[in-house]
Amino acid sequence: MHISILALFYLIFTEVSGLKIAGDTATIEYTPEAVAIKDYFQGSATITNGGIPNLFSDTSVDLASNAETQALRNFASHKNLRVIYTVCEVYYxxxxxxxxxxxxxxxxxxxxxxxxxxxxxxxxxxxxxxxxxxxxxxxxxxxxxxxxxxxxxxxxxxxxxxxxxxxxxxxxxxxxxxxxxxxxxxxxxxxxQDRSVYREVFNLHTTAEKLKDATTRKNIVAYIRGLNQAEEAFRDTPDKVFSRVASTLNMNVTLLKTVWPIHSFNGTLAADLLDVMVEEDAWVAKTDRRSTISRADLAMMIDGSVLKEALQI
CATH class of the missing domain: 3.40.190.10 (Periplasmic binding protein-like II)
Structure with a gap:
């Protein structure tokens, strides 16, 4: 009986705590994450304002979203950072x-x-x-x-x-x-604007340790599956999410519709992400006054296994 009670408390705690996600809650880019939680993810999850640094300052944070620039800045001192999904691409x-x-x-x-x-x-x-x-x-x-x-x-x-x-x-x-x-x-x-010059690659991140934990990884995979469904809605039926996104960001719907075509919600892990990272790190390294990171090391940051699992039915 004692063991059963402990197990029950563990299950309740796990369900209540769920996944914790840090993201910039003032941006259009993050909003598929919020819709995924409400409409598609069958577990529990919360989003707090923040980004990649929260993964290392707060161990309760499981996922974090940011542009590729911040991934490069943080990977320099945290080689356990992993990019697992591209939430949005934006042509500035x-x-x-x-x-x-x-x-x-x-x-x-x-x-x-x-x-x-x-x-x-x-x-x-x-x-x-x-x-x-x-x-x-x-x-x-x-x-x-x-x-x-x-x-x-x-x-x-x-x-x-x-x-x-x-x-x-x-x-x-x-x-x-x-x-x-x-x-x-x-x-x-x-x-x-010149779309051939640059696009922001706004990704979802976690750590190697989170992915090694069987329970956390299972929850992350399930969340990615739900996020992929949200991406489909953003891409294929945006009229169904316009009012919700605008309300979330305290934004006028007409304004949101005006800038929507600048954003792409492809529901994948950007195929050229490594090339983007290698080129961009030269600028980040100069800005942060550090040495550039090798292509081999940057390749370690990109982990496509989570998305692969999520797409398996």
Missing amino acids: RIVANKKAGSGIASLKDLKGKKIGTTQGTSAAYFVQKYLATVGLRESDYTVVSGSTCNSAPCGSGTFPYMLAHGTVDAVGMWEPTVELSAQALGANAMIF
Whole structure:
């Protein structure tokens, strides 16, 4: 009887605690994770605001989502980090103020200008990579930090406000901040985008230790199966999730629909992820003042076995 009671308490605790996921809850990218929990995952799970660092600061966190840039930054000191699923891919844009006298008529004209973005992130990497296509180096412009915004009116300190008030000349970020920045400028907005240059690869991560634990791995596999179903809804029947996503992010549905085509929900592990990581790590290493990580080591970070198990019926 004593053993049975202990077993019962264990089962109850396991069910109540469930999976704990850390993600940036202010982004469109993370929202399939939330829908998966509510609609498709048959276990229990919670999402807390955060990201990959939470995997190492809080052992109760089982999964974490972030762009590939943050994976590279964290893998440098945590070789047990594993990428197991690509939640979303986003084709970033830059919006510039082409008002009379600005001198901005092309991407190259951003030389000497102030560009709003968040340093050390996928957005900052995108800005430098995109501007490099027209011969600009990072020393040719000034990066100015600010805050994102999901709904107008955007307050002081946000990138849309800063662009509209002349604190910066352009903004390169994830959505809907760029779209809101463009709307704040109206007819003076000039948008630059080249999908061949860069896309954010927003992934779900865990640790090698979590995957070695049989119970945790089983739960993660089941969650990935549910997440894959959510991805199908986002990709094939977005009208069914627009209002929920907008409500989750305190965003206008019309705004969400405007930026939706910039996002891809493919329900897979990006096939070229290793190549992306190898190329991008040169910039991350320089930014973080460390040595680059070898291709062989980066390959260890990518674990496709969880998705493979999830797809097996």
